[in-house]
Amino acid sequence: MSNVTEKKSLPSKIDLSKPRYDQSTYWGRVKHFIDITDPRTLFVSRKGLEEAKKLTNDYNSDKIRDVDPEKLWHAKKIIDSTIHPDTGEPVFLPFRMSSFVPTNLVVVAGMLMPNPSIGSIIFWQWTNQSINVAINYSNANKTIEMSLKETAIAYVSAVTTSCGLAVGLTQAVPRLKFLKPSIRGVLARLVPFVAVASAGTVNVYLMRMKEIRDGIDVYNDEGISLGKSKKAGASAVGQVAISRILTLAPVLTIPPLVLSQLEKTKLLKRNPRLSIPFNFGKKLLFY
Structure with missing residues (x-):
């Protein structure tokens, strides 16, 4: 019984391979664009970028599960606005x-x-x-x-x-x-x-x-x-x-x-x- 309760209490896993907002809706696309064009991400240091990558990698590989969703989405936002999706390298600032x-x-x-x-x-x-x-x-x-x-x-x-x-x-x-x-x-x-x-x-x-x-x-x-x-x-x-x-x-x-x-x-x-x-x-x- 306790195992069932424990499983139910676990939050559903967030799919970080997809955008945070629904891209099939207009406002979902607007929010996504606001995220990737947020000038505040320009001030993220190399260390901050590496920490964001580590957090998302650890989460995707199930090394960690109990993570604040907002913290997880913020890490993805930093990565998406900095890293080129095809090369995996930072875009020149x-x-x-x-x-x-x-x-x-x-x-x-x-x-x-x-x-x-x-x-x-x-x-x-x-x-x-x-x-x-x-x-x-x-x-x-x-x-x-x-x-x-x-x-x-x-x-x-x-x-x-x-x-x-x-x-x-x-x-x-x-x-x-x-x-x-x-x-x-x-x-x-x-x-x-x-x-x-x-x-x-x-x-x-x-x-x-x-x-x-x-x-x-x-x-x-x-x-x-x-x-x-x-x-x-x-x-x-x-x-x-x-x-x-x-x-x-x-x-x-x-x-x-x-x-x-x-x-x-x-x-x-x-x-x-x-x-x-x-x-x-x-x-x-x-x-």
Whole structure:
């Protein structure tokens, strides 16, 4: 009788091979994304990472069972946000997904500065695409490696697309004299979004073309590879491209439109330099 009671008291084992949150639901995916992009994981030391790995390994091998679930999930969070799932090695810190928010706060604020010079447009578009290529390369599916030549082509194409569109549209919008000045002003504010979204799509497809051409590994519920699937590769890359555009939309469209209205207020008319902290604050809010 006591053995039965003891077995009943044991907590059910947590499957650490799966995400903590249900990936079949929207909010489950949102919570998972928040976990892997949490900037606080950037401050975890090498020792902290090793301790997290030991805890999860010991738990998976049944060396320990009585573990606080929150502690276990936190350890998994550290591992998932630091270790590349294909290589088992830590991703270079500046290019981890958890670096995405702090890095892009600065870049997006730079891209959306009002009345930028041509030099400023080119610099911030180049910086943004350089970071994007580095993040894409560092976090890409490593079962299909890209050559240095393929990476270089993707990088140059993304930079050329973003800079070309940003500069071209910035110069073209003021020439649309048939539009009202207010409409031209709105279009000018949306130039960074069009440039970044277009270049981002080019970037993703070129950086991950091999996944479309050769396919990616597909696994069953037991984690056993069933072979490569071109359909799965195309679907994965397409979803990444769409998610990049949708992620960029609120950050690169709403803040500049809000700022264009704030600039009409007496406060910013008297103190135009205040647009800089206002601009940065809005990016922080939307990220």
